[in-house]
Amino acid sequence: MAKLTVDDLKRIKEEVRSSTVLREGGFRAKVNIHMGTCGIAAGARKLMAVVLKEIEEEKVKDVMVTTSGCAGLCSREPMATVEILGKPPVKYCDLNEERMKEIFVKHVLNGEIVEAYALARGSETTY
Amino acid sequence: MEDLSLHILDIVENATAARARKIEIFVDEEPGEDRLTIEIRDDGIGMDKEVSRKxxxxxxxxxxxxxxxxxxxxxxxxxxxxxxxxxVESKIGKGTKVIASFQYHHIDRKPLGNMVETVVTLLFGNPELEILYTHKKEGKSFAFSSSWVKNHFRDRPLVDPEVIREVERHLKEGLKQIGVQG
Structure with missing residues (x-):
C-alpha cells in the first residue's frame, strides 16, 4: 500500500469536514449556489436573493447557505446544489428565480427532489 | 456582467478561493471629479509577480x-x-489588492448595480469570512462590517430570518443616507 502523503491527509480532512458540517452545525439542509464567474454572469446572485427571501419569509432556521466556485459546467449555469442531511446532494442546472423558489419549497422544505431541473448527484468543496 | 456590483462579487469569490479570511471593499464615487474607484483587498495566498502579471x-x-x-x-x-x-498588486503569503478606476460619466461605464445584494450574498454565503465594506460618495461615507453583524446578533445563528431582514434594512438605509441607490 502506498504511503499517505500530507496532501492525502488534507484531502481526507476536507472530505470528512464536508460530510459532517451539516450534522455538527445542527442544520437539516444545505443550499449551495455556484458563484464562479460563469455563475455570477448567468444570474447566480438572484438565486441567492431568492433563497434568503424564502428563509426570511418562511422563518426557516435549519438551512445552511454556501457559495462555491465554477463546477465546470458553465453552459448550464446558474446552478445550485441542495443537500438534505443524510441524503446525497442533488445538483440543479439552468435555473432562474422561479425555479429556485420551486426547488426551495419542494426540495429544501419538503424533501421532494425536483427532477425536472436536476442534473446529477455530487458534491464540491465549499470555502 | 451587467453591472459593477457583480464584478465586485466575482473578485471577492476569487479571494475566498485564494483562502482569504478577511476582505475589504472600498467604493468611492466622485461624480464632481468624474471618477469612480473600486478597491478590493484580501489576505489570501497571493500571487507571485509572474502570475499577477498574467x-x-x-x-x-x-x-x-x-x-x-x-x-x-x-x-x-x-x-x-x-x-x-x-x-493588481499581489504578494505571496500577504494577499491581493485589485484597484479599478472608471470615468464616472463615461457613456460606457456600467451602473454600479445592487451593492446590497452583493454584500448580503458574500456575508451569508461565507459565514467565516470577515468583510469590511466602505462606500463613499461626495464626501459622505457609509461603513459596514461582518463583525458588527456577528456582535449585534451574538445569540443567533448567522443565517436567521431576522438577521437577514435587519442586515438588508441596515445596508439599504446606510447607502440611501449617502445618496446611493442600493
Missing part, C-alpha cells in the same frame, strides 16, 4: 487554485471601456 490575460489560468480566469479580465475590460484601468 492574471489579466483571459487565456491564462492556474487551475489548481482557480485564482484567475475570466473574472479579472472582464473587470479590466469594463474599466478600460469606461476610460479607466485596473491594476
Amino acid at each position: 492574471a489579466l490575460d483571459p487565456f491564462f489560468t492556474t487551475r489548481s487554485s482557480r485564482r484567475v480566469g475570466l473574472g479579472l479580465p472582464f473587470m479590466a475590460q469594463a474599466a478600460q471601456e469606461a476610460g479607466g484601468s485596473l491594476r
Whole structure:
C-alpha cells in the first residue's frame, strides 16, 4: 500500500469536514449556489436573493447557505446544489428565480427532489 | 456582467478561493471629479509577480487554485471601456489588492448595480469570512462590517430570518443616507 502523503491527509480532512458540517452545525439542509464567474454572469446572485427571501419569509432556521466556485459546467449555469442531511446532494442546472423558489419549497422544505431541473448527484468543496 | 456590483462579487469569490479570511471593499464615487474607484483587498495566498502579471490575460489560468480566469479580465475590460484601468498588486503569503478606476460619466461605464445584494450574498454565503465594506460618495461615507453583524446578533445563528431582514434594512438605509441607490 502506498504511503499517505500530507496532501492525502488534507484531502481526507476536507472530505470528512464536508460530510459532517451539516450534522455538527445542527442544520437539516444545505443550499449551495455556484458563484464562479460563469455563475455570477448567468444570474447566480438572484438565486441567492431568492433563497434568503424564502428563509426570511418562511422563518426557516435549519438551512445552511454556501457559495462555491465554477463546477465546470458553465453552459448550464446558474446552478445550485441542495443537500438534505443524510441524503446525497442533488445538483440543479439552468435555473432562474422561479425555479429556485420551486426547488426551495419542494426540495429544501419538503424533501421532494425536483427532477425536472436536476442534473446529477455530487458534491464540491465549499470555502 | 451587467453591472459593477457583480464584478465586485466575482473578485471577492476569487479571494475566498485564494483562502482569504478577511476582505475589504472600498467604493468611492466622485461624480464632481468624474471618477469612480473600486478597491478590493484580501489576505489570501497571493500571487507571485509572474502570475499577477498574467492574471489579466483571459487565456491564462492556474487551475489548481482557480485564482484567475475570466473574472479579472472582464473587470479590466469594463474599466478600460469606461476610460479607466485596473491594476493588481499581489504578494505571496500577504494577499491581493485589485484597484479599478472608471470615468464616472463615461457613456460606457456600467451602473454600479445592487451593492446590497452583493454584500448580503458574500456575508451569508461565507459565514467565516470577515468583510469590511466602505462606500463613499461626495464626501459622505457609509461603513459596514461582518463583525458588527456577528456582535449585534451574538445569540443567533448567522443565517436567521431576522438577521437577514435587519442586515438588508441596515445596508439599504446606510447607502440611501449617502445618496446611493442600493
